Amino acid sequence: MYFSAIHIIINKISPARESGAVETGRAQTKEGMIMYIADLHIHSRYSRATSKNCTPEHLDLWARRKGIHIVGTGDFTHPAWREELKEKLKPAEDGLYVLKDEYRIEDETVRGSMTPRFVVTGEISSIYKTGGRVRKVHSLILLPGLEAAEE
Secondary structure, eight states: OOOOOOOOOOOOOOHHTTTTTTTTEEEEESOOEEEEEEEOOOOOTTTTTTTTTSSSSHHHHHHHTTTTTEEOOOTTTTTHHHHHHHEEEEETTTEEEEEEEEOOOTTTTTSSSOEEEEEEEEEEEEEEEEEEEEEEEEEEEEOOOOOHHHO
């Protein structure tokens, strides 16, 4: 499964840190900020040319294996995917979700107790031609929660 990790630096007084949102695997910068690893450019199993294993369960598993703290849900505009997310995720901190325990895939190769957070995301793909070549720009959209995806 492919992950395109992005490093996110969050101020050391972030609510996620104070509530213990990320238990292990975080790094601290010289300035005292906490760094989280995130993959926000995700697609669900409902997207073309993606694995049928792009489910919340497998995204959680692979995030734990790779040490990714925050995972985008991708494809928030797809009704079946939204329903699956509502069924399998539960609220954690503001705008963040965790996989419900009954859906978690146990794996002996995963060390530590990190619980990846999910943030509701989508993408706008802008495709255009310039200079005789096709160009693609993928703009990621982050939503404040699943309720906003329904609007």
